[in-house]
Amino acid sequence: MPHSAWPVDPGVILPFxxxxxxIELxxxxxxxxxxxxxxTRGRMAGAAAVGGVTLGLAVWMLASAFGxxxxxxxxxxxxxxxxxxGVAFLFWLAWDAWKSPGAGDAVSEDAPRRDLGQAFVRGLAGNLLNPKAAVFYVALLPTFIRPDHAGALVQALTLGTLHxxxxxxxxxxxxLGAAGAGARLLTDAKGPWLRAGSALGIVAVALWMAWETRG
Structure with a gap:
């Protein structure tokens, strides 16, 4: 099959x-x-947060594909x-983790549905407020688009979906790795200590984001 029949150049798929x-690692x-x-919240909450983060990435990808x-x-x-x-949002999450009584509970895989929805929404909001995700698509995708294949929009959507x-x-x-570690290390953690650790961890992520997105 000639390469021009592919939506994207097969030669760019592996490098992409x-x-x-x-980048993700x-x-x-x-x-x-x-x-x-x-x-701190277990595997189910982490999976819900991944869903929100992925949807946020998809929004940025679509926005980038359409310019x-x-x-x-x-x-x-x-x-x-x-x-x-985005940085302010993470600081608010840190404060919420400290003051919320439920944030200090032991890790549980039976997280209430409300907690899972909250993790999803926070993952989505946090990623939508991370402009580096948009810059990633603006800077990276065009370098893998070839003129002798499908239109630029189709190629951007195809490569974006792979990402x-x-x-x-x-x-x-x-x-999976963090939830497993949490189940082993935090089983005996008490509420206030776990809340403090969670809050400080999120503060570190907020400072990390401020540094990573400087431009």
Whole structure:
């Protein structure tokens, strides 16, 4: 089959997968926050958070494919506004983790449905308030698009979907690993100590995000 019949150049698929896998495996705010949620709230809450993060990535991917995220490069003040809103959101999550009585409970896989919905929404909001996700698509996707294949939009959506699958797998492994560690290490943790540890962990993620997204 001639390459022109493929929506994307088959020759770019493996390099693209390697690139996005290395990016996702590089420690970052998403990884840190998902690990904290899974450590303190268990595997189900971590999985719900992964769902929110993945949906947030999908929104940024679609926005980039349709050219909407270019405004972040055109208007740096908008990038900075989203950036600091994301940092502020993480600080609020840290405060909420400290003051909420339920945040200090022992790790449980039988998390109430409300907690799972909360983890999903927070994962979604946290990722939508991370402008580096948009810049990632703006900077990376065009380098793998070839003119002799499908239209740029189709190629961007195809490659973006591959990235979402890689991110989902990496984040899922983080959740499984962190939840397993949490079950072993935090079984005897008391409420106030667990709340303090969770809050401090999220503060560290917030500072990490502020550093990672500086531009």
């Amino acid at each position: 997968l390697i690139a996005v896998a290395l 590089t420690p970052g705010p998403n990884m840190g926050w998902l690990a904290m949620v899974s450590l 909407l995220t270019q405004v972040l490069l055109t208007w740096p003040w908008l990038y900075q506004t989203i950036r600091w809103a 979402l699958l890689v991110a989902l797998m990496v984040h899922g492994l983080i959740v």
